Amino acid sequence: MRPRLQEIVVDCADPAALAEFWGGLLEARWAVRDESWAMVDADPLLLAFQRVPEPKSSPKNRLHLDVQVADAGVAIARATARGARVLREPEVGPGGDGYVVLADPEGNEFCFVIDNGGTWTASIRAALDAAPEPPA
Template identity: 55%
Template sequence: MRARLDEIVFDCADPAALARFWASLLEAEAVDREPHWSYVDPPGLPRLAFQRVPEPKAVKNRLHLDLMAGDIPAATAEAVAAGAGAAGELVTDAYGQFQVLRDPEGNEFCFVSGRAARGGRTRA
């Protein structure tokens, strides 16, 4: 069986707000298809969709997005201003740099640079 990645879907409490947060990070437009479903089509990436679910996020994500950033501290500051929270400090090692963050609903993601952007990190 062959399959193609169509979109990445986030379960969340407020799809419209989360779509706008991610749209601001990825320089894209947020689209509200229905009150319980919004999405973003970032250039060069699969669609990110956001669907309302009744239960809150309870544990650490088993999947997260790594976003390439030339200037991680500047990208982190912009993301925090948009509603993200930094999780720990900027990590610099032989592979490059990464910063773990959480979006407004607690979903983890990372800004990465250098070889860290190609899987050199050991944790998120």
């Protein structure tokens, strides 16, 4: 078996609250393992939340999640009702595709990506197809 990503782990203050937020946002199963660890079944990966003692010290994340949605307005309404906040106005083109930057209840940034035309995903796949194979 080749190495593969198993999960993405987010450091946080309240793992259970973030697992509930992200589980609801992704309409996915979520569970709390113990007071320091919770996870969401974000198939094909797990999204995990790990309690850490230090607070988030920078307003900018070095990693963020892109969540593909069909309708930015509906997704934003659902997310903000769960405690998210919009950080910037949506960047959506005339065809309806684009993105919007939000933050979860602990300030972790994420984007809703609208790619109903498939052009963004197709361009990424084309670039991957054109790349040389990694050495074995």
